[in-house]
Amino acid sequence: MPANPDRDLPLRERKKLRTHRALVDAALRLFLERGFDEITLDEVVDEVEVSKRTFFRYFSSKEDVATAAETELWDAYVAGFARTPLDGPVLATLRRALVSALEGMDAEWERRFIATRGLIARTPALRDHSNVCSLRTQERLVEQIESKLAVDSRADVRLRLLGELAVGAWRCGAKNWVRQERHSERKGHGARDTLVSRVVEAFDALPSAVVMTPEAAEGD
Template sequence: MSDDLRDLPLRERKKLRTRRALAETALRLFTERGYDATTLDDLCDTVEVSKRTFFRNYRSKEDVALAADSDLWSAYLDYVATLKLDGPLLETLRVALDTTLGAMDPDWDRRFLATRALSEGVPALQAHSLGYCQETTRAIVETVTEGARTDVDRMRLQLTVEIFVAAWHTASLQWTAQGAQGGRDTLMKLVEETFAMIPDALTCSA
């Protein structure tokens, strides 16, 4: 039994196993058969669960296809919610991302890469990914607002989070473009390097 399941109650372990089985199977079927050619009925039949069970775990076909993204950002938001937020926020958010990436399961890299490759050829997934990015940005803003010790300038906070998300997006695109050479260590290094470029990027001339 994996370490992240060992300490959970039996009901939660079963629920997490079902969620993982749906995500793994969806990614495999979408890759092998094609996203449009694979129906939710196909997915549910393969995993041997009902559609009702599917919708208890994921909101849509697009949602399960992008599970690697939601796994990362759900874990990230849970972690940020535990922090005592003080000091430079952008650096705090970056360090939290570094911690979250380091704690993801060993198979997350493969799933993330496969998800990115799948999304490149499916407009519906590209659109869903953009929408999810907006949702995540709002969620980070709300989580920081709730955890801040003092009143937060909402406009400055929004801008900081947008810069944070853009830096992550830039680093992860570079990593996938390189074929994920070096694994997660390289991704985390690229994230650090990208954030270090932000001051120069703000004064970059055309």
């Protein structure tokens, strides 16, 4: 349990991080045990011994707490991309930053993330929420691209398309990864590597997808 926040933080901040973490963990555990739709927020907050009002001070919705692991990844991605200068193909930079974010997350996150994606895959409301969050991330990336290039995405639609391409590649790669994991007994070690591979594969397939014809389709 990595509840050892930065000792330099004031007590208030430390307590907030603890509560946030406790809510995320309790929620994920309960949702995994009995299903997202079968657990009420009252049950979650009872576990952590906080009020529901407090819950909503930390999370904007029930779906938010359930998909916290993904949010952490998006935050890392956007922060990493912000720190990366643009040189060479923009899409390659977007790809590199995403891979870097994925590889930089710790092992505890990985366990939570894998469990979260499984939960998302079998819960329609969470699938929708996950998609919404990915699109919001696109928007943040586009804003950064606009800023880095000093160009408005209305003037050049390619800037907005880059957001679609990057996060779209993630959606495709992650989707295929989940579907593959569902058929695999290897639920632990190596799953992240496989996810990275699938995402990279999707990025790399973009140029070909753009010009693909029916004859180019591989038989199954």
